[in-house]
Amino acid sequence: MALTKNLSVYFVIAVTYLAAAQAATFNITNSCNYTVWAAAKPGGGIRLDPDQTWTLNVSSGTSGARIWGRTNCTFDSAGNGTCLTGDCNGVLECDSFGTAPNTIVEYALNQYNNLDFYDVSVVDGFNIPLSFTPLTNNCTRSVNCTADINGECPSQLKAPGGCNNPCTVFKTNQYCCTNNTCGPTDYSNFFKTRCPDVYTYPKDCVSGTFTCPGGTDYSLVFCP
Numbered sequence: 309m310a311l312t313k314n315l316s317v318y319f320v321i322a323v324t325y326l327a328a329a330q331a332a333t334f335n336i337t338n339s340c341n342y343t344v345w346a347a348a349k350p351g352g353g354i355r356l357d358p359d360q361t362w363t364l365n366v367s368s369g370t371s372g373a374r375i376w377g378r379t380n381c382t383f384d385s386a387g388n389g390t391c392l393t394g395d396c397n398g399v400l401e402c403d404s405f406g407t408a409p410n411t412i413v414e415y416a417l418n419q420y421n422n423l424d425f426y427d428v429s430v431v432d433g434f435n436i437p438l439s440f441t442p443l444t445n446n447c448t449r450s451v452n453c454t455a456d457i458n459g460e461c462p463s464q465l466k467a468p469g470g471c472n473n474p475c476t477v478f479k480t481n482q483y484c485c486t487n488n489t490c491g492p493t494d495y496s497n498f499f500k501t502r503c504p505d506v507y508t509y510p511k512d513c514v515s516g517t518f519t520c521p522g523g524t525d526y527s528l529v530f531c532p
């Protein structure tokens with residue numbers, strides 16, 4: 309009995325220690341001259357006025373994760389409200405992904421060979437320019453989408469506060485890739501020309517996914 313209890317205490321300590329040792333930190337900074345409501349799943353969300361930083365810790369092994377920004381939000385004191393772009397079911401602390409248009413950072417930690425995988429995606433449209441940069445482990449491959457996508461957005465894709473992806477607007481297989489075979493289009497090329505390192509359509513297999521050793525920390529800057 310006592311032995312079992314002791315072992316489980318050691319196990320909890322060991323697991324806690326490993327998780328702490330391998331957790332990744334994301335420094336998320338708003339360099340825009342307007343307020344951004346940063347959002348993360350997992351992680352929640354927070355209001356970032358210009359020059360504010362949110363330090364987000366994420367456990368090792370996290371996958372299928374996203375970080376994005378929301379604009380023109382209003383929330384009540386309970387954290388219920390709405391955002392013009394990137395809204396996540398009307399709550400300040402997101403527990404679901406955002407709605408298009410939103411520029412997205414996607415990542416998975418400690419995957420194959422203990423590598424982190426990350427990319428920037430405009431497959432759900434674009435709202436805020438951003439850059440994503442590894443900070444530690446000698447990992448240096450920064451990715452960004454900082455062109456004036458909103459200003460140059462094709463008229464059919466224009467949305468309040470951003471530039472939609474064509475799937476959101478036209479809902480056809482060609483753009484949404486529901487049959488799993490689709491190629492680049494004039495619309496995806498609009499994004500690709502301006503942001504060559506990012507995912508621009510559902511089956512885009514650019515050299516758009518990057519890796520770092522597990523345990524790397526990262527920085528995300530809105531309006532770098």
Ligand SMILES: *[C@@H]1O[C@H](CO)[C@@H](O)[C@H](O)[C@H]1NC(C)=O
Binds near residue numbers: 443525
């Ligand atoms: C992340 O941000 C925090 C708070 O601003 C800062 O103390 C820390 O040095 C930053 N980390 C890195 C690696 O830049």
Ligand SMILES: *[C@@H]1O[C@H](CO)[C@@H](O)[C@H](O)[C@H]1NC(C)=O
Binds near residue numbers: 341
């Ligand atoms: C923010 O910056 C943009 C581009 O530099 C400028 O046009 C705009 O007036 C600025 N807005 C504010 C509120 O400072």
Ligand SMILES: *[C@@H]1O[C@H](CO)[C@@H](O)[C@H](O)[C@H]1NC(C)=O
Binds near residue numbers: 333363364365
């Ligand atoms: C995040 O992790 C860093 C480094 O381990 C630690 O210094 C910081 O206190 C943690 N912040 C939060 C909010 O948990």
Ligand SMILES: *[C@@H]1O[C@H](CO)[C@@H](O)[C@H](O)[C@H]1NC(C)=O
Binds near residue numbers: 342343379380392468
């Ligand atoms: C969103 O907010 C910005 C600055 O906070 C403002 O300039 C802009 O008009 C707002 N957009 C809409 C559609 O409300």
Ligand SMILES: *[C@@H]1O[C@H](CO)[C@@H](O)[C@H](O)[C@H]1NC(C)=O
Binds near residue numbers: 384386387388
């Ligand atoms: C906020 O939203 C949650 C979830 O929808 C709901 O349970 C809660 O009652 C809301 N609070 C207020 C003050 O509206």
Ligand SMILES: *[C@@H]1O[C@H](CO)[C@@H](O)[C@H](O)[C@H]1NC(C)=O
Binds near residue numbers: 444445
């Ligand atoms: C980063 O690279 C330098 C020079 O090659 C090396 O001395 C250092 O140990 C490396 N650091 C890490 C964390 O890998």
Ligand SMILES: *[C@@H]1O[C@H](CO)[C@@H](O)[C@H](O)[C@H]1NC(C)=O
Binds near residue numbers: 453
């Ligand atoms: C964005 O990425 C491109 C291509 O890698 C690079 O040339 C440019 O300097 C980057 N811009 C910013 C603001 O990081």
Ligand SMILES: *[C@@H]1O[C@H](CO)[C@@H](O)[C@H](O)[C@H]1NC(C)=O
Binds near residue numbers: 482487488489490
């Ligand atoms: C899937 O959709 C693409 C683009 O619309 C089309 O060219 C292709 O023929 C479709 N493939 C199948 C198997 O339906």
